[in-house]
Amino acid sequence: MERLARKEMRLIEITLDYPYANGEPFIEDELRIAEGFFDEIILVSMSGHTNNGPVRYVPGNVKLVNARKKQYEPLIAIACFIRLLGWKTVREVIFARKNIKAKENIIKIYRTIFLYYYYDALTRRGLRQIGIREHDVLYSYWMAGPAYSLAAFKHKCLTVTRTHRFDCFIENGYQPFRREIIEGMDAIYSISDAGKKSIERRLMPFTSSSEDKVRVARLGIFAYGLPKEWKRKEDDPFEILTCSYIKDVKRLDLIIGALENIMIRSEERRVGKECS
Secondary structure (H helix, E strand, C coil): HHHHHHHHHEEEEEEECCCCCCCCHHHHHHHHHHCCCCCEEEECCCCCCCCCCCCCCCCCCCEEECCCCCCCHHHHHHHHHHHHHHHHHHHHHHHHHHHCCCCCCHHHHHHHHCCCHHHHHHHHHHHHHHHCCCCCEEEEECHHHHHHHHHEEEEEEEEEEEEEECCCHHHCCCCCCHHHHHHHHEEEEEEEEHHHHHHHCHHHHHCCCCCCHHECCCCCCCCCCCCCCCCCCCCCCCCCCCCCCCCHHHHCCHHHHHHHHHHHHHHHHHHHHHHH
């Protein structure tokens, strides 16, 4: 009975580029897991790169919806400029400057809000093509513009978002409508403890939501190509691979520090054996 109820649910996932371009690589393995739990998965992509090469992995039970008709849509842009003149925008700008102490100037704040309105328009268009049902799971891979749209479906179906870095650490850069997104989501999954703590400390006090809805769900991939019975021998050489940009925020220096500690301890053990 539980399996039957689960099969009747659809996962509707909003992505920025997947399955186009090269971003959001962790989505592929997420889909490999999710395809076994849903009758249908609908990917709503915001990408403007739909004609730029092959499509990446998409499960057989996935329906792909392109929210964007072309890379730049003047009519949507005009509608978003009009929204910038509304009271909701004014209230958000006041909140950004007064409450969360956004360091960006007014022009950049308005530009970021405009971008959220643009993605909101694209997301709503994509969802209209689908038609939302009561038992759907709405999932935004980013706690950004698409998540702002999904927050409006609170109490209509299950709303979930991931949050990574730029979309949760407000001390590193302003992102609009944090209150609306947090209050409109049933669950928020941070990829790190630091992101979770930042949301709880910097944003939760301005909402009526409970901290229980913010949880940690780390990113990861399957162990491709490594046989299960493989075990490294003590004298075998080893390689360390990291798949990331070379930026300070990735803390690649910790790998060097860890290797240094390993070498020191290894030398201490060697000396200890010789002395004994």
